[in-house]
Amino acid sequence: LTALLVEQILQGNRRAIARQISRLENNQAEALSLLAELYPHTGQAHLIGLTGPPGAGKSTLVNQMAKIFRRDGKTVAILSIDPTSPFTGGALLGDRIRLTDLAGDPGVFVRSMATRGSLGGLARAAANATKVFDAAGYEIILIETVGVGQDEVEIARLAHSVVVIETPGFGDEVQAIKAGVLEIADVFVVNKADREGADRTVAALSMMLELGEPGPAKTAFHHGRLLEMTPPVPASRPETKWRPPIYRTIATTGEGVAEVVQAVVRHRAQQIASGAWQVQERRRLGFEIQQILQERLLANCLAKLSLTRLNQVLDDVAARQLDPYQAVETLLAVAEAPANGIEK
Ligand SMILES: Nc1nc2c(ncn2[C@@H]2O[C@H](COP(=O)(O)OP(=O)(O)OP(=O)(O)O)[C@@H](O)[C@H]2O)c(=O)[nH]1
Numbered sequence: 001l002t003a004l005l006v007e008q009i010l011q012g013n014r015r016a017i018a019r020q021i022s023r024l025e026n027n028q029a030e031a032l033s034l035l036a037e038l039y040p041h042t043g044q045a046h047l048i049g050l051t052g053p054p055g056a057g058k059s060t061l062v063n064q065m066a067k068i069f070r071r072d073g074k075t076v077a078i079l080s081i082d083p084t085s086p087f088t089g090g091a092l093l094g095d096r097i098r099l100t101d102l103a104g105d106p107g108v109f110v111r112s113m114a115t116r117g118s119l120g121g122l123a124r125a126a127a128n129a130t131k132v133f134d135a136a137g138y139e140i141i142l143i144e145t146v147g148v149g150q151d152e153v154e155i156a157r158l159a160h161s162v163v164v165i166e167t168p169g170f171g172d173e174v175q176a177i178k179a180g181v182l183e184i185a186d187v188f189v190v191n192k193a194d195r196e197g198a199d200r201t202v203a204a205l206s207m208m209l210e211l212g213e214p215g216p217a218k219t220a221f222h223h224g225r226l227l228e229m230t231p232p233v234p235a236s237r238p239e240t241k242w243r244p245p246i247y248r249t250i251a252t253t254g255e256g257v258a259e260v261v262q263a264v265v266r267h268r269a270q271q272i273a274s275g276a277w278q279v280q281e282r283r284r285l286g287f288e289i290q291q292i293l294q295e296r297l298l299a300n301c302l303a304k305l306s307l308t309r310l311n312q313v314l315d316d317v318a319a320r321q322l323d324p325y326q327a328v329e330t331l332l333a334v335a336e337a338p339a340n341g342i343e344k
């Protein structure tokens with residue numbers, strides 16, 4: 001049965017793809033083992049993240065970009081992440097896109113994902129979905145996230161190329177843009193350029209880029225360097241520095257969108273040519289391994305501790321008799337003690 005499903009996904013069977021993604025969202029064990037079968041077939045797709053404030057025009061832009069990629073003969077998967085909205089549940093984007101020119105195009109797959117229903121964490125579910133698309137042969141994977149929280153920054157890190165979308169009016173609160181967002185942007189878009197103040201936003205962004213010249217490489221790790229196994233970059237191919245360009249778009253009419261698509265394609269080509277691609281790929285994967293490892297270690301550890309024990313320690317911490325670090329030491333000592341089963 002598994003072999004059949006794998007075969008169907010590799011052949012691009014839409015039902016099989018949809019089913020596998022749902023199972024992964026629910027963190028089903030068989031789904032994870034199926035992922036292992038798919039994994040050797042991944043690594044071909046270009047993952048493009050799009051992030052920006054609510055209502056910035058992300059979905060409209062994604063739609064337009066998808067059309068351009070389709071015109072170039074590329075197959076496109078769109079993953080829309082809606083972590084918050086209880087109203088749309090992420091379904092609105094799908095509807096909106098299905099209603100437009102992409103409807104019925106077998107070369108386009110639209111999928112939305114909301115926080116609810118993804119037990120293993122949204123970032124993990126999104127990462128796994130992109131692998132299914134990749135294995136199924138989608139060449140371009142567009143990932144839309146609302147750029148507000150840490151979760152979204154993490155999802156953006158999934159992508160090879162990240163487009164950060166702003167709108168006019170933001171220029172006056174330049175300081176408000178999060179350093180993390182600046183750091184992950186490969187391309188900036190000032191959408192709604194038909195509105196008053198686009199010039200000021202572009203100017204503010206470019207000034208910020210000059211001031212904040214980010215470090216040479218994107219840092220995928222905030223904690224630890226456990227898996228920072230960067231391969232040496234050949235001296236003949238120094239890691240060419242990519243300068244994030246800034247574009248104006250009117251997503252509703254499609255104006256300026258072709259330039260954004262070209263920039264993203266150029267970004268990939270340059271990264272590959274300079275060797276930065278492989279470096280980043282290893283970082284991405286290292287980050288993923290580290291996250292899974294953290295989850296597993298935590299789960300293993302908790303499995304060895306009784307609720308009673310956890311509560312005792314918590315009581316001690318609350319009573320200021322232990323500090324949280326000492327509490328962890330205590331718990332680890334119990335969890336790591338020679339296995340004599342789960343304590344009662
Ligand atoms: N005037 C103008 N309106 C636009 C433009 N792009 C998008 N819009 C409109 O802005 C509204 C929000 O667009 P969406 O594409 O849904 O924005 P979004 O960023 O995906 O929104 P969320 O996913 O809800 O955060 C819609 O009514 C669009 O028609 C633009 O370039 N100019």
Ligand SMILES: [Mg+2]
Nearest residue numbers: 058059093144
């Ligand atoms: Mg949207």
